[in-house]
Every structure is written in C-alpha cells, then in structure tokens.
Amino acid sequence: MKLALILLAAGDSRRFNGNKLLHEFNGKPMYQYILEEVEKLPDDIFDRKVVVTQYQEIMSCMSDYGYEVVVNEESSLGISHSIHLALEVLENEETDYCFAVCDQPYLKAATIRDLVRGWRNSGKGIGCLCNMGALGNPAIFSKNYLKELLKLEGDVGGKRVIRRHIEDLYLHEVVDGLELVDIDVRKDSES
Incomplete structure (x- = not known):
C-alpha cells in the first residue's frame, strides 16, 4: 500500500502571538525543519507529499x-x-496517510523513518510516536480510517481517532522527548 505524507501548515498560531511557522527559530523559519528532515529520507518512503497551508511563502x-x-x-x-x-x-x-505538523523543530528523519518501518511491520492500522506514554506526531492512518478522519470537526485532530482505536495502534517510542515538542508559545529570548 502506498503512503502519502501530509504536512499540516495552516494554523493561525493564536497562542504563539505571531505566525510561528514563518518565525525564525534558531536561524531559519520553523516550517523548514520538517522539510529538511523529510529530504533526508529514502525517496521511496512516501509516494506523494502534500502540504496544507494558507501562507504564500x-x-x-x-x-x-x-x-x-x-x-x-x-x-x-x-x-x-x-x-x-x-x-x-x-x-x-489507494493510499495510507502520514500526518505531520510543521512546528516540531527537533524531530529527526531517522525517527520518521523508524516510525514508518515499525508501523508497516506491526500490521496495525494506526501508528504514532510516543514518549513515556504521551502520544505525538507524526501519526499514520490506514485508508480504513478515512471515514472517521473525515468526520472530525473543529480544532480536533487525529488523536481523537487514535484514542478510539488503541487496540489497533502501533506506538513508536522516542528516546528523546524533545523530538515531540511542538512550539506553541514564543519565548522572550526568541522574539
């Protein structure tokens, strides 16, 4: 089965007090971190790559x-x-879906690769990263979950579907919990 990468990069960054995706984080716009890590992956890991955004840059x-x-x-x-x-x-x-967000600047290519491999080998319908029990992104859903994903409403993402189907979930433990941190609040030193 094919796997499509979907980067979610359309948020309004309400808690961030500014556009966090275009915000310079350690010398480059935050969204570029995931872009650079995906570029390091084998060419055949994703069959299609899609980004959803509202930002021209x-x-x-x-x-x-x-x-x-x-x-x-x-x-x-x-x-x-x-x-x-x-x-x-x-x-x-005919594809499965790997959703990733663009505000996790510490996420590494090897972690994404290992999540995809582990999920494929598990035979489970859903896969996601975790650290000490906390669920994180990216998250993978087989096409079997398409209807449920389309029923999501408001500011609710795939974790709602994951929690309904824990029995069909492959968890890939991340040693360094920093990889799962998404930047939601601007620190004074970064402004």
Missing part, C-alpha cells in the same frame, strides 16, 4: 520541493479542516 517553498500544495483559506475552522482538504486531494488514491 510556504506554498512557494514546498512546491519547489515537489509537494502538492493545498490552500486552506478557512484556517479558523481548525485542524480538522486541513485534514479534510488533504484527504479530498487523495480520496481517489
């Missing part, structure tokens, strides 16, 4: 790297809207 950069750009003009509808937009683009494709 991200659209331009990602299309240069071969991503299909899906424009989210209604980000106020929450993360579920970005999920729906991506799934609509992929709906006629």
Whole structure:
C-alpha cells in the first residue's frame, strides 16, 4: 500500500502571538525543519507529499520541493479542516496517510523513518510516536480510517481517532522527548 505524507501548515498560531511557522527559530523559519528532515529520507518512503497551508511563502517553498500544495483559506475552522482538504486531494488514491505538523523543530528523519518501518511491520492500522506514554506526531492512518478522519470537526485532530482505536495502534517510542515538542508559545529570548 502506498503512503502519502501530509504536512499540516495552516494554523493561525493564536497562542504563539505571531505566525510561528514563518518565525525564525534558531536561524531559519520553523516550517523548514520538517522539510529538511523529510529530504533526508529514502525517496521511496512516501509516494506523494502534500502540504496544507494558507501562507504564500510556504506554498512557494514546498512546491519547489515537489509537494502538492493545498490552500486552506478557512484556517479558523481548525485542524480538522486541513485534514479534510488533504484527504479530498487523495480520496481517489489507494493510499495510507502520514500526518505531520510543521512546528516540531527537533524531530529527526531517522525517527520518521523508524516510525514508518515499525508501523508497516506491526500490521496495525494506526501508528504514532510516543514518549513515556504521551502520544505525538507524526501519526499514520490506514485508508480504513478515512471515514472517521473525515468526520472530525473543529480544532480536533487525529488523536481523537487514535484514542478510539488503541487496540489497533502501533506506538513508536522516542528516546528523546524533545523530538515531540511542538512550539506553541514564543519565548522572550526568541522574539
């Protein structure tokens, strides 16, 4: 079965007090960290790469790297809207889905690769990263979960589906919990 990478990069960054995805974090825009790590992965790990965003800079950069750009003009509808937009683009494709966010600057390519391999070998329908019991992104869903993902509403993401199907979940433990940290609040030293 094919696997599509879906990068979610349309958020309004309400808690961040500014656009966190374009914010310079240790010398480069935050969204570029995941882009650079995905570039280190084997070419055959993802069959398609999609980014959902409302930001022109991200659209331009990602299309240069071969991503299909899906424009989210209604980000106020929450993360579920970005999920729906991506799934609509992929709906006629026989593929599974790997969702990742663009505000985890410490996530490493090897961790993404090991998650995908471990999930494929597990025979489970869902896979995600975790650290000491805390669930994190990326998260992978087999096509069997398409209808449930399309029923998500508001600012609710795939964790709701994961929690309903713990018996079908492959957890990939991350040794360094920093990899799962998403940057939601601007530190004074970064502004």
